[in-house]
Amino acid sequence: MIVMALTGVGPKSRLTTNLAIVETLFMTGAFIAGVAALLYDKFPIEASWQSFILSAHISFAMLTAFFGLALYTATARESRRGLRILGLLNAVFIAIAAAGGLLFYSTIDYSFSYVMALAFVGAYICSTACIFY
Amino acid sequence: MHFCYVNFIRLKIYLNNVSEMSLETRVYKIMDLVARHNYVTGLSMLEILTLIGLYSAGMGIPIFNLGLAGAAITAHIYGAITVAILSIIILAAAMRTNEIKLKAIALFNVLFVLVAAFEGLFYFGGFVDPSYALGMAVGFVGTLFTTSGLLFYCLSH
Numbered sequence: 001m002i003v004m005a006l007t008g009v010g011p012k013s014r015l016t017t018n019l020a021i022v023e024t025l026f027m028t029g030a031f032i033a034g035v036a037a038l039l040y041d042k043f044p045i046e047a048s049w050q051s052f053i054l055s056a057h058i059s060f061a062m063l064t065a066f067f068g069l070a071l072y073t074a075t076a077r078e079s080r081r082g083l084r085i086l087g088l089l090n091a092v093f094i095a096i097a098a099a100g101g102l103l104f105y106s107t108i109d110y111s112f113s114y115v116m117a118l119a120f121v122g123a124y125i126c127s128t129a130c131i132f133y
Numbered sequence: 134m135h136f137c138y139v140n141f142i143r144l145k146i147y148l149n150n151v152s153e154m155s156l157e158t159r160v161y162k163i164m165d166l167v168a169r170h171n172y173v174t175g176l177s178m179l180e181i182l183t184l185i186g187l188y189s190a191g192m193g194i195p196i197f198n199l200g201l202a203g204a205a206i207t208a209h210i211y212g213a214i215t216v217a218i219l220s221i222i223i224l225a226a227a228m229r230t231n232e233i234k235l236k237a238i239a240l241f242n243v244l245f246v247l248v249a250a251f252e253g254l255f256y257f258g259g260f261v262d263p264s265y266a267l268g269m270a271v272g273f274v275g276t277l278f279t280t281s282g283l284l285f286y287c288l289s290h
Contacts (some may be wrong), residue, residue, distance in 0.1 A: 007166060007288050028274050035270040038195055039263035082289070110196050117192045121185055121277065128278050129285040 012083060012133070016074045020130035023067040023090075027124055030060035034116075043108055061101065068094040068123070071130060082133060086126045093123035171226045173235060174287040180219040180280050187212030188273065195266070201257065210257075213250065216276070220246045223283065232290070238282050245275030 033056040041050045068091050075087025100115035154162075167175030190208035199205045220243050227239035249272025256265035 009289055024278065028278075031274055032267070032271060035267055039266055114193065114196050117196070118189060121188055124274075124277055125181065125281045128281040132282040133285040133289045 007082075010080045012078065012080070013074065016071065016078065016083065016087075016130055019067060019071045019074050020127050023064060023071055023127045024124070024131065026060050026063045026067060027120070027127060030057055030064055031120060031124070033057035033060055034120075038113070061098070064123075065094055065098060068127070071127065075130065083130065086129050086133065090123055090126035090130070093119045093126060097123060170232070170235065170287045170290075171230050173223055173226050173230065173239070173283060176219055176223045176226060177280055177284040177287065180216055180223065181277075181284055183212050183215045183219065184273075184277055184280060187216060188277075191269075191273075201261075213253065217246055217250055220276070220280075227283075235283065235286060238279050238286065242276060242279035242283065245272050245279060248272035249276060 033053055037050075037053045037057050041053060045051050045054065072087045072091040075083045075090075078084055078087075097116050097119035100112045100119060104110070104112035104116060167178070187209055190205045190212060193199060193205050194201070194209070220239075224239045224243050227235045230236070249269050252265050252268030252272060256262070256269065
């Protein structure tokens with residue numbers, strides 16, 4: 001029934017759209033850098049190019065988190081219920097992904113990196129939705 | 134505090150309205166929703182669900198070192214075939230609407246699916262090099278972007 005709550009036509013502020021576009025770009029960068037880190041990096045890191053890939057992933061992830069919070073504050077002021085739900089879900093998924101990433105980095109347990117990968121999909125869908133919705 | 138309370142009351146009224154609808158009305162409402170924009174809404178919902186399944190199977194392979202044999206790769210390939218067919222059906226359905234935005238996003242959707250499919254076939258077909266898996270990931274991101282764009286454009290227009 002949450003899909004029914006998401007059907008609705010109405011105004012959307014330009015700020016929400018722009019923040020969502022920037023956040024989606026950062027998230028795309030974070031995903032590509034993250035997959036490269038998964039495919040090429042071996043822990044513990046020995047070469048500088050491996051640490052470059054991981055640094056790119058972490059930088060993009062932190063930028064995504066900042067812009068996700070900004071997107072949440074922008075959507076919280078919207079009049080449409082669907083946009084408010086999407087902004088909140090986006091922040092929640094980013095929080096899950098961040099927690100998964102930090103737990104993976106501290107324990108090197110690959111299950112947490114799977115959590116990070118799954119939460120990415122949710123966050124990406126929500127921020128793309130804020131562009132087109 | 135007052136704001137929270139008002140929202141809570143609104144939610145209760147909404148849920149009451151939903152639960153008081155007969156099953157028939159609910160089914161017809163869902164059918165109307167799915168059929169909007171020449172069925173692009175329902176088809177993109179199906180594609181996004183298949184993409185989530187395909188991704189969770191495909192991402193498990195490098196993370197847990199499952200190898201290119203077994204249940205995970207089978208689920209991944211069947212999901213990929215389903216997404217490829219659905220994306221072409223969505224393009225056909227979107228071309229019969231009057232919205233240029235919908236047509237453009239559906240076209241890009243098919244192109245990104247093609248990129249991901251070709252990179253995946255190179256990777257699976259013998260060139261076992263991580264750069265092809267990276268190309269598959271790039272195609273996946275584009276597909277996810279365009280599919281969710283299609284779905285939420287349909288839901289709000």
